[in-house]
Amino acid sequence: MLESLDMRRDVQEIFKMTPHDKQVMMFSATLSKEIRPVCKKFMQDPMEIYVDDEAKLTLHGLVQHYIKLSELEKNRKLNDLLDALDFNQVVIFVKSVSRAAELNKLLMECNFPSICIHSGMSQEERLTRYKGFKEGHKRILVATDLVGRGIDIERVNIVINYDMPDSADTYLHRVGRAGRFGTKGLAITFVSSASDSAVLNQVQERFEVDIKELPEQIDTSTYSMFLCLPFAFD
Template structure:
């Protein structure tokens, strides 16, 4: 049986700059804060695997003076929509979310997506990272790999979509992931 990936999915992934960071689970917070300080961005979406992690990471970011907002499935629909609208209206620059947010949300200013926790499968990866670089713009996706299961998922993403996801380099040219910017 052959699985065909639609052309739009391939185009989405091939237009994105995609990297991974190999690290221990306990190093994720420090690395995320370091990268948020280092990288230039319009808006960022950070995907996590659970409601609990969503709340905890949002709290950490707020304590570190990063303007974040959280969206997860245990919030009432009205609250989720209000927070989505606030993010879309650029009232906050960082969104921490579960996979609930991964599908169908289009926000033009998002140019970086972090997979703080590895998605469960290649479909979820596609839906998450496709939040960056929408509307034909550039984007950057950074995935944290903290164990063997994460590494296997990353390999399956690369195989399925025929892409190469490389280790995050020490420096990234801002013009490669933000539209209209030069180094």
């Protein structure tokens, strides 16, 4: 969050409105060396606690695969996956506001129960849509990285990276939306360029995980478990 200049300004404004004598705690699954000095500006002589080696960060219970394909093949492959996979709810990540809107429109035209959330919407609209998705009114969410952090929805058991994230850290935050609360999950990443392959290699090296190509058949029991939770479809 603090990597964004606009977000940093917002945090600074919030700090100005709080008492000078206060306790400040910051938590992050990933914290780069570049952003640590920025964090310390908001704290006084902080104690740093690391739960584990960053290289060992991983997501237990999450099955991870990739698919190599061209950009033009993405829509057809996504359609096939949504028809074939057994999901409670799924989050599909894209790299821009325009792609989120276009993909969501395409999915709705194909009669998929889809909704999108991106930074081009007002905060009120985003919260309304998030609440609707969390309550089960829609089963598919198309989103930018705005939804990649701090979003906890128990029904989500599949994440699809329609567009490759820009870094290993962003990948971790995205796929972490699936398989939360001790449940199982599945993450599928589309790889359509040399730069996509480079990021995938970074992910495997950084987190010491072997991500294999998606097989033709995948055992549903490895990523899905029944949840006794009601849906309220529109």
